[in-house]
Amino acid sequence: MQIHAAVTPAQGEAFSFETVDLAEPGGGEIRVRLVATGVCHTDAVAWELGIAPFPIVLGHEGAGVVEAVGAGVSTLAVGDHVVLSFAHCGHCDRCLTGHPTVCADFNELNFGGRMDDGGHRLSRDGEALATFFGQSSFASHAVVKAGNAVKVDPEVDLALLGPLGCGIQTGAGTVLNRLKPGVETSLVVYGGGAVGLSAVMAARLVGCRQIIAVDVLEERLALARELGATHVLNGKSEDVVERVREITAGGSDYAVETTGVPAVVRQSLQALRPLGVSAIVGVTPQVTLDVHQDLMAEGKSMIGVIEGDAVPRVFIPQLVAHYKAGRFPFDRLVTFYEFADIHRAFEDSKRGTAVKPVLRMP
Incomplete structure (x- = not known):
């Protein structure tokens, strides 16, 4: 046809x-x-x-x-x-x-x-x-x-x-399917686009104690607050690593990095507490790391997540149900x-x- x-x-x-x-x-x-x-x-x-x-x-x-x-x-x-x-x-x-x-x-x-x-x-x-x-x-x-x-x-x-x-499944699924944070944990989302804001809503779904959104656009940060972020940081005007450590009393348990910007990828690692995990979901070029300082010395992990590690025929109807109930x-x-x-x-x-x-x- x-x-x-x-x-x-x-x-x-x-x-x-x-x-x-x-x-x-x-x-x-x-x-x-x-x-x-x-x-x-x-x-x-x-x-x-x-x-x-x-x-x-x-x-x-x-x-x-x-x-x-x-x-x-x-x-x-x-x-x-x-x-x-x-x-x-x-x-x-x-x-x-x-x-x-x-x-x-x-x-x-x-x-x-x-x-x-x-x-x-x-x-x-x-x-x-x-x-x-x-x-x-x-x-x-x-x-x-x-x-x-x-x-x-x-x-x-x-x-x-x-x-x-794709996009919303990626952000929400990275939190719900792969990181699976507990209710007393902290999570930072780097980037306030569709993927990042979906991660914010997912973190609110599971009841993370602290949900920190990082972006450079104030309107995106305002929307992140409305969707569940407990704190917002402007990457242009604030020391993100220092502020995350301050808010979380030592560093975040989890991070979702959506920007693909090498400097922000490093921030997502440096702002973790020991044993913290940063999930990289953005298309990212080569990144130079101090492996000892940024990862190994404090037992941190950096993982890649594709499409939110979702089984779409299971996960997408779940998201629709959350939406109908006003939770997503x-x-x-x-x-x-x-x-x-x-x-x-x-x-x-x-x-x-x-x-x-x-x-x-x-």
């Missing part, structure tokens, strides 16, 4: 709205009519740095309605509301032990541009178009593996839910844009004027 999509012709080139061809769903696949899709920093990285092949249809925080199911699909039906999440094989040892975020084929399935059978579902005038995260949600429709789609409560506004598939108001992060305004959504995200842009499909 023919669909409407925002095609990225080459690295750094503007999105081109085009009519392209979408194959019918094969075995184990579904076709989804997309209602909305989030704009994520990973889309920007792929667009600007070329971490996936071109030409490509980007987008990986899709939400929509199932229109068709392929052979062998029994878990979803036409009319179901679904959130699309990352691609994973479902049969490697990591997938089978509840860690699909580190699937043995994660990079190939999400950034390689092809589906798991090596083929393409999108094309333009006979030319194959690369797929992103097994979904390519900057389009009116997508064909995805049924295992990468999460059935969600139809009572909740579907347009809100796409970011649960992630809608406060969302700014809606029309699909035609995709360039403005990316620019607003880059400038920090929108925390989580979400594109509504026509």
